[in-house]
Amino acid sequence: MKNWLRQHGLCFAGAIAQLARTPLASLLNIGVIGVALALPLAFYVVLVNVQNLSHDKSPVPQVSLFLALDAQAADTREIESLLKKHSSVAKIRYISRDQALADLKAKSGLADVIGALGGNPLPDGFVIDAKDNSAAALESLRDEFKKWPKVEHVQLDSAWARRLDAALQLGRLIVLVLGALLAFALVAVTFNTIRLQIVTQRDEIEVAKLIGATNPFIRRPFLYYGALLGLAGGLTGWLITLGGLHLLNGRLSGLSDLYGARLRLQHLSMPDTLSLCVFAAALGWLGAWLSASGNLAAFDPQ
Amino acid sequence: MVSFSQVTKRYPGGFEALKAVSLDIQPGEMVVITGHSGAGKSTLLKLMADIERPNTGTVLVNGQNVGTLRASAIPFLRRNFGLMFQDHKLLYDRSVYQNVMLPLNIIGYGAEDAAKRVRAALDKVGLLGKEKALPVTLSGGEQQRLAIARAIVHRPSILLADEPTANLDAAYAAELGELLRSFHQVGVTVIIATHDEQLAARLQPRRIVLDTGRVVS
Numbered sequence: 001m002k003n004w005l006r007q008h009g010l011c012f013a014g015a016i017a018q019l020a021r022t023p024l025a026s027l028l029n030i031g032v033i034g035v036a037l038a039l040p041l042a043f044y045v046v047l048v049n050v051q052n053l054s055h056d057k058s059p060v061p062q063v064s065l066f067l068a069l070d071a072q073a074a075d076t077r078e079i080e081s082l083l084k085k086h087s088s089v090a091k092i093r094y095i096s097r098d099q100a101l102a103d104l105k106a107k108s109g110l111a112d113v114i115g116a117l118g119g120n121p122l123p124d125g126f127v128i129d130a131k132d133n134s135a136a137a138l139e140s141l142r143d144e145f146k147k148w149p150k151v152e153h154v155q156l157d158s159a160w161a162r163r164l165d166a167a168l169q170l171g172r173l174i175v176l177v178l179g180a181l182l183a184f185a186l187v188a189v190t191f192n193t194i195r196l197q198i199v200t201q202r203d204e205i206e207v208a209k210l211i212g213a214t215n216p217f218i219r220r221p222f223l224y225y226g227a228l229l230g231l232a233g234g235l236t237g238w239l240i241t242l243g244g245l246h247l248l249n250g251r252l253s254g255l256s257d258l259y260g261a262r263l264r265l266q267h268l269s270m271p272d273t274l275s276l277c278v279f280a281a282a283l284g285w286l287g288a289w290l291s292a293s294g295n296l297a298a299f300d301p302q
Numbered sequence: 303m304v305s306f307s308q309v310t311k312r313y314p315g316g317f318e319a320l321k322a323v324s325l326d327i328q329p330g331e332m333v334v335i336t337g338h339s340g341a342g343k344s345t346l347l348k349l350m351a352d353i354e355r356p357n358t359g360t361v362l363v364n365g366q367n368v369g370t371l372r373a374s375a376i377p378f379l380r381r382n383f384g385l386m387f388q389d390h391k392l393l394y395d396r397s398v399y400q401n402v403m404l405p406l407n408i409i410g411y412g413a414e415d416a417a418k419r420v421r422a423a424l425d426k427v428g429l430l431g432k433e434k435a436l437p438v439t440l441s442g443g444e445q446q447r448l449a450i451a452r453a454i455v456h457r458p459s460i461l462l463a464d465e466p467t468a469n470l471d472a473a474y475a476a477e478l479g480e481l482l483r484s485f486h487q488v489g490v491t492v493i494i495a496t497h498d499e500q501l502a503a504r505l506q507p508r509r510i511v512l513d514t515g516r517v518v519s
Contacts, residue, residue: 006412204393210351210353210385211381212378214377217408
């Protein structure tokens with residue numbers, strides 16, 4: 001066990017030494033991988049931010065019910081009890097007109113305009129989650145609610161939710177396709193780098209094999225090198241994205257100040273960052289493995 | 303320990319390096335294979351260590367049929383051997399110490415044990431003072447002794463030496479002959495391919511003479 005650790009320690013140190021031996025080539029390689037990863041990464045970050053912005057991570061269509069402005073507290077309670085008894089309703093949330101006004105002031109940046117109005121123009125409302133989210137079921141609910149007393153307006157937000165969802169799915173597809181293509185690029189870059197190393201270390205590999213080195217033993221330092229290259233590339237991609245977000249947030253804060261709202265793009269979450277590192281290292285490892293396995297076969301006896 | 307029966311080796315292009323060679327080498331023997339260049343001496347050694355494979359016939363090493371070994375088993379066969387090559391095959395970008403350490407790293411010795419063995423091997427060949435030197439700074443004789451140290455550091459049971467005295471002057475060659483004899487005396491099977499008559503005469507081993515791929519005596 002101790003020897004096994006020592007062997008791996010030697011390989012790890014060897015891989016770092018190899019990176020340091022050709023600093024310019026290593027930096028360029030890491031840069032290529034970093035840029036390749038930054039593209040899908042940036043897309044993904046924007047996607048996640050748009051998703052968070054919509055407040056609803058998996059858009060479930062809701063029904064909004066607004067009472068007439070002259071509705072009394074008793075009317076509101078009656079509607080509430082009707083909704084609670086209704087068999088197709090899963091969940092309701094009551095939003096009083098005062099609360100709605102406070103929310104609007106806080107979020108929209110229209111505080112000045114609202115202040116100028118004098119009174120509260122907003123009605124009491126309910127936000128309703130239906131048990132069945134199909135379009136037909138929601139529409140029949142809407143028609144039913146409309147007939148209730150003191151109900152001024154019933155609105156389905158399923159349409160925009162679906163549009164957003166479709167757009168997000170398109171975005172996810174783009175991220176996936178870009179990610180797959182550039183993952184291939186990462187594998188190709190490590191493959192070629194390792195192939196070049198095997199060519200330049202031909203003598204060393206030949207001697208090692210003659211002395212009794214197994215293929216896994218010879219492959220191991222290359223695998224470490226590939227994984228390190230991938231990991232460094234992944235971190236570079238992360239930093240590039242960070243830099244891009246920093247620039248963008250600088251612009252966005254100017255823009256959002258004008259509208260009195262807070263808009264800020266968040267970078268990758270911790271779990272996402274970790275998966276990025278693991279993913280990039282694994283791809284580097286894969287490229288190295290393919291390269292080493294393919295190129296070592298030439299050393300076997302004829 | 304090593305046994306050939308009716309072994310023929312034909313290289314691509316049709317050249318037959320060995321023709322129906324049969325021979326037996328017992329454990330602890332010292333054998334010198336002689337013959338003019340191109341007689342098949344190097345090929346014979348390469349077949350033993352599975353660097354080449356026979357076209358017909360079988361090569362047995364410690365009872366294992368070398369010609370049919372799986373690729374993954376070859377490294378473990380080779381660890382039975384200490385190999386000395388005509389062109390040394392030293393690693394010129396590594397120190398003397400690291401060159402000798404290589405076989406121990408490959409086999410997976412612990413750090414302390416390995417360091418002890420490397421020093422013992424370097425001491426044996428008289429290079430203990432030069433462990434930090436790079437091989438290019440060594441003389442021809444010292445490089446050959448470094449090759450020996452690397453070949454014996456893991457205490458193999460068979461030492462294969464291909465033209466060990468090539469490019470050495472008489473004094474160095476005599477010194478090297480004594481080194482090889484000392485390994486034979488501690489029980490290592492020593493197999494030497496050489497056309498150096500002086501070396502053969504000094505060691506007085508069993509001789510196998512090859513002529514154009516056939517064993518003639």
